[in-house]
Amino acid sequence: MIGVENIVVEDVSFDEDAQTIRPYRPHSCRCGKCGQKAPCYDAGRGTRHWRCPDVVGTKAYMQADAFKVRCPKCGTAVRKLPWADHRSWLTRAFEDTCCWPVLSMSKLACQKLLRILWRWVSAICSRVLARLNLAQPPKTAGLRRIGVDETSYKKGHSYMTGIAARSSTPSSSTSALREGNPSTL
Secondary structure (H helix, E strand, C coil), X not given: CCCCCCCEEEEEEECCCEEEEEXXXXXXXXXXCCCCECCEEECCXXXXXXEEEEECCEEEEXXXXXXXXXXXXXXXXXXXXXXXXXXXXXXXXXXXXXXXXXXXXXXXXXXXXXXXXXXXXXXXXXXXXXXXXXXXXXXXXXXXXXXXXXXXXXXXXXXXXXXXXXXXXXXXXXXXXXXXXXXXX
């Protein structure tokens, strides 16, 4: 529901404005920048909160200790967490959730829907785009029909393209798509 897998929840607390989820996780000593194993350095700033997708219309936060590690490659950095990127106060699930409405509505409408600052929307989209560019490219084998939508999300015309498979049965148009034959597209 909150987009975090393979954790054990230690505590959940509720108040009028938000829900806080505190996972129990063994102290993993990996660098938040490069992911390399590193010895613990200090306690950092103590406990931190990361915004999750809303749960039943209420804001939700992940809460965990954000101690630092001393990486031989990167120096001192906050440890790697399974739900958030380095230097982000939002979970990856929340950032992904933010990018879907941006494809079809303005930043102001997205800001009101997700209850965040409108200037965060561009930064979130930039982080998600960078994360997707590092991932493996999508496989096109077996695609027969696709849907494509493109929108700008930042001043200066930074574009985000959404591609969805409409059917995935093999056909003769697959080979034309691989070869880049524009007459069949």
